Amino acid sequence: MKEMKMYIRRKKNDYAKYIFVLPSLTAFLVALGIPFCFGINIAFTDWDGLNKSYNYNGIANFLRMFRDQRLGLAFRNTVFYAVMGVTANNVLTLGLAVLFNRLEGRWGDICRLVVFIPSCLSSVLSAFVWKFIYHFVWKMLTGLNSPLGSTTWVLPAIMVIGLWNTSGINVLIYTAALRNVPREYIEAAAIDGAGPWKVFYKIIIPMISSSFTVCITLTFTGLLKEFGTVMSATGGGPAMASSTICMYIYDCLFAYNRAGYGQAVALTFMAMLVLIGTLLTGFFRKREVEL
Numbered sequence: 001m002k003e004m005k006m007y008i009r010r011k012k013n014d015y016a017k018y019i020f021v022l023p024s025l026t027a028f029l030v031a032l033g034i035p036f037c038f039g040i041n042i043a044f045t046d047w048d049g050l051n052k053s054y055n056y057n058g059i060a061n062f063l064r065m066f067r068d069q070r071l072g073l074a075f076r077n078t079v080f081y082a083v084m085g086v087t088a089n090n091v092l093t094l095g096l097a098v099l100f101n102r103l104e105g106r107w108g109d110i111c112r113l114v115v116f117i118p119s120c121l122s123s124v125l126s127a128f129v130w131k132f133i134y135h136f137v138w139k140m141l142t143g144l145n146s147p148l149g150s151t152t153w154v155l156p157a158i159m160v161i162g163l164w165n166t167s168g169i170n171v172l173i174y175t176a177a178l179r180n181v182p183r184e185y186i187e188a189a190a191i192d193g194a195g196p197w198k199v200f201y202k203i204i205i206p207m208i209s210s211s212f213t214v215c216i217t218l219t220f221t222g223l224l225k226e227f228g229t230v231m232s233a234t235g236g237g238p239a240m241a242s243s244t245i246c247m248y249i250y251d252c253l254f255a256y257n258r259a260g261y262g263q264a265v266a267l268t269f270m271a272m273l274v275l276i277g278t279l280l281t282g283f284f285r286k287r288e289v290e291l
Helices: 002-042 060-067 069-102 106-120 123-142 154-179 183-191 196-207 209-224 228-233 245-254 259-290
Strands: none
Touching: 002 259, 060 259, 069 106, 069 154, 069 209, 069 245, 106 154, 123 154, 123 228, 154 209, 154 228, 183 196, 196 209, 209 259, 228 245, 245 259
């Protein structure tokens, strides 16, 4: 009888947790679900974003994407920016994490704090800071015009802004992973004659592989949906050289008055992000098991 009462009490506690969560969960689903369903409906129309009336056009918006040259340019810019950005970000942050991890005492903490501070700033503020640097400091030091005005160098210049603004979080993740590597393994490998590079490649990299899953997946998907930095730094220019998919969706909604088409692009892009995130996570999780 006593066990039955304890079982009933535990069940009540379990139900109580769900009851407390239910209001927030309901509000979240309503706030997310209603706009999402409305967006799906709009994607199959010719709505211009201004008038109340619109006509359904089936899958015409989705077929139009395959012959849209501006969307193709934005897609190429986005892929280039994301691939180069995720490579540079993770190589840089892992290197900084290894360096800071070797610093003794407060110096390592000070360096991590300095690197992390830009991550506390918004992407808009970071873009304005670097616009000043590119337009005045860069020109004063090199005599060259701002790379933000060059169709060749605008994406690398924006990538530098993104690195400065987002590297701090990955540095902390890699630092935490490095500190969890048992010293015994490293010392045993050193006794067996393994050099620093071999220890790093054979011991440390496999043991922090879970951090690669987090950092690479979050960085890559974040760069694919980059908007604030590009919008604030260049607005997609010059000559759409820095236009990304998110910038193009914004232009469709607010500049070209093609809200229905812009919503179709947004839905397709969202599905692509979910697919890429799932594939990346699955790939690196598999590597964790193999290692």
